[in-house]
Amino acid sequence: MSPKTQILVTGITGYIGGSVYSHLTKYSDFASFEITALIRSTDKAEKLKKLGIKTVVGAHDDVKIMESLAAKAEIVIAAADADNVQAATATLAGLKKRYDATGIPPTFIHTSGTGLLVDDAAGERSTDVVYDDCNLDQIESIPHTAPHRNVDLRLVNADKEGYVRAYIILPSTIYGIATGPLVEQGIQNPFSQQVPMLIRVSARRGRAGMVGQGKNIWPNVHINDVAQLYVTLLDSIRKNPSTGHGRDGYYFGENGEHTLYEVSKAIGDVLVAEGKADNREPTPFTKAELEKQYPGLISLGTNARCQANHSRSIGWRPQFSKLDLLTGIDTEYEGLKKAGRI
Template sequence: MASKTHIFLAGATGYVGGSVLQRLLSHPKRDTFEITALVRNVDKAKVLNTLGVKTVIASLFDYDKVAELAANSNVVLNIADSDSVEAVKAILRGLKLRHDKTGEVPIFIHTSGTGVFMDDAAGLHDTDVVYADTNAKQIEGLPVTALHRPVDLEVVTGDKEGYVRTYIVLPPTIYGIGTGKFYDLGISNPHSIQIPLAIRKSLDRGQGGVIGEGKNIWPHVELNELTEFYILLIDATLSDPSTAHGREGYYIIENGEYRLYDIAKEYSRALYDLGKGKSPDPTPFTPDEVQKYFGGPWLGSNSRVNSERSRKLGWKPTKTIKDFLESIRPEVEAIVAGK
């Protein structure tokens, strides 16, 4: 009997992590996987146990425990936190220990985000600058102060030192309400971050809002298509060690672009139709609201990218901006209903 592939996943109760774990449980090679999830909630851990997932009650910030779990794993998936340098150092410490003891070069798939490419447009303009995941030199030119960048650099350094193969996934704005057993059972969060946050804050102010003029541009991807990429990458890394990693192992995810105003117009219209907005057209968040609700105008930034490497791996998304726009009203309805 072939040995098991031990997979350690951080982020099982999150929006993306829950979707990936759910998909792993239906993977054709599921019987060859032994999956351990890091979970803080005891009740959720018990439910995961009934579904065939081993759980450890801890957080990503229990560094010694995280290092121990990494040391016992062939594959580590971090879909929990993109900005904790210490947590990633703990994962890498554990993976190095595994390498030193066994000679194996384990796999570390880390989740970053296209927020690393953000500018300070504040919704007032777009940009012609586009980042490609096949252009390592361009990515290496990013300042260390960029969002997610300090962690990304730690990950790449681990690969450079030779004890681990690292892969960095950079999702953009993700849309679509999470569906399936994990979401039905309340294990995982069914909502994304960026647009649902704007919807909730618009609901709080009683009017759909937008940062600045909403002229900024971001990439987008549907949740299930993003999940399929993670599975594709896991399969590729397990079957072919030459799959681009380390310095070349950035995998940007996108299937089109949107302007913030166009999305804001959709949720503003939905809020208005539900009696939760004064106008069907978005109005600018005031400077005070921008600070109160978002801590700054990052939602009005530009982040333009090209997922060349991800597509070369065989990823074939089909959802378009039309699907994104059509997803907004159900998202608003769910949030207004408190779901």
């Protein structure tokens, strides 16, 4: 019997990581994988073990643990924190040890995000700048100071040195309530960030809100589609050694675009239907709301446009569109309500 492929997953209890695991279980060669998860919760670790997942209890920025686990892995799928420099550095150090011992570059699939592309529109304008994950020169023009960039470039540089093959997945606005075995076991967070945050805040203020006039544009992707992107990429890597990595290793996750106004208006429709507001039209958040009450909302007013041509070139075929995002707001609302988050 051939030894199993050792895969280390971080962030497996999170919205993205848990969904990636769920989609991996449907992969044709899943039985050949041995999956190890680094997790903080002892209780959740025990539940994961019952599903056949090896677990190590610890923090992602614990350098010794992260480095040790990475040194044993043929493949790392990092879906915990896009900005954790310590975790990324320790992971690369461990993967270099593995390379030094085997002479074979291990695979590092890292989760970044299209927050890398943001501007300062504050909801007052859109932009004609659209990034293409096949356009390497355009990607390299992104400032080193951009969000997530410091970690992403560490991977690209490590790939250039030759001891790892680095692949960076950049999801956009992810929507939809996650499902699967980890959600059923109460292990995984089933909710995204941006849309649920906007729903919660809008419900709290009794009126759908937006940053500025909501004219800014973001791409969107359903959680099932973005999870499938990881599996599609992994399959491509295993079958085709020339699958783009390093400098050529950026893969956007998008299938359509929306303005902030469109999402806020859809929330307004749901709030009126639920008796939580008497006007469907969203209003701009006040300065106090943006600066003091809900500072995380400011980022919702940025532009971050992109096209996932590289992702599609390896066979990724997303199924959900902007219409699913907008018509699914009521389901997101009901899910948050049921979970006691509204």
